[in-house]
Amino acid sequence: MLNRHARGFFTALFSPLARWLLKIGVSPDAITIVGTAGVVVGALVFYPLGQLWWGTIFITAFIFSDVIDGIMARMQERGGRWGNFLDSTLDRVADGALFAGLAVWFFTGGANQAIAIAAVLCLVLGMVVSYARAKAEALASTPTWESQNVPRGWFQFWWSPDLPDLDCRAPYCWSPLSCSPQPAW
Template identity: 55%
Template sequence: MLNRLRGAMTRIFTPVADALLRLGVSPDAVTITGTVVVVVAALWAFPTGHLLAGTLVITVFVLTDSLDGVMARRAGRSGPWGAFLDSTLDRFGDAAIFGGLVLWFFGDGDDRLTATLALACLILGSVVPYARARAEGLGMTASGGIAERADRLLLVLTATAFVGFGLPVVVLTVVLALLALASAITVVQRMAMVRRQARALVAADGTTGPAAPDARPGGAEGTVA
């Protein structure tokens, strides 16, 4: 959903990106700063019950996820390092947001169902990008699905802000339940994509798929994934 707004976001952020580049700020610095602020805000504001304030701060700095990309393109510095850094630090931000909610609702928030659903979103939200990365490491693709990162963040931050504003916690509980379900479906969708591609490779060349040492039991990544 939000990915379709990238063109509009680029137009909005282009003047800001140009101004930061003139000041000598690098895209990497924006990526790192945004992640640090999101992590600190999520792990301080949410566990202490400041749901609305935390959401507002996080939302502002989550937008740097688009800003750094615009800066890199304007500076002609787009490349694999920036993509790797951005994707890796995204995992920290996502984990902190859902982890902060887990801490609050298992603690003073006193709602074990909501805490459990937030934990489920945290776990499944890490599997979704891993499935894509693992597929790409094997020479296949596994993108898309009904619960991409931007959509998950939009929904959880909106619901958290509403609860912080005074709405009943059940609003967030329902949203987290739907997000956990959507994330699980997305994982299955991506697994199905890879299975179809793997079968096509077998049919095309009669092998068992791309030759990758870590794809076998006991391989390099098989021990840590």
């Protein structure tokens, strides 16, 4: 997520492209799908081969699709539930591909098990956070998530006090990569 200053900058930068894409009939959903496919291909082709630099360059070309699709949806005043669902779901697919590609490389040719394990940990904990949020919402509770600009997968969040019926509250939720305990409430 971009802060308001970065969002303004990127909106101004990519609005002409977004306007042109809409003009030629490209939908925001198509941009979301193509962008995710590019990230997945880059992460699962380049990273396992040890081409971390070129993989990152390739992926960066597709990362901005996540900004462009949002600009396009706002221009069309189409920011509905389907687009939100598709974008969030495919963001998790892209996250998974990135961490999986890194894990494969560092478990094999990169020969650095610590980084490989950290990548797998980020992959798993990123899924846990998404699942916990969905489950809390399904149980009619609202978790409060605080990222404090911590990369996804660090599993650093606080449960809000409105989750008394869930047995998932604990005095501290540990952020495994920073090793700093965070109060749960």
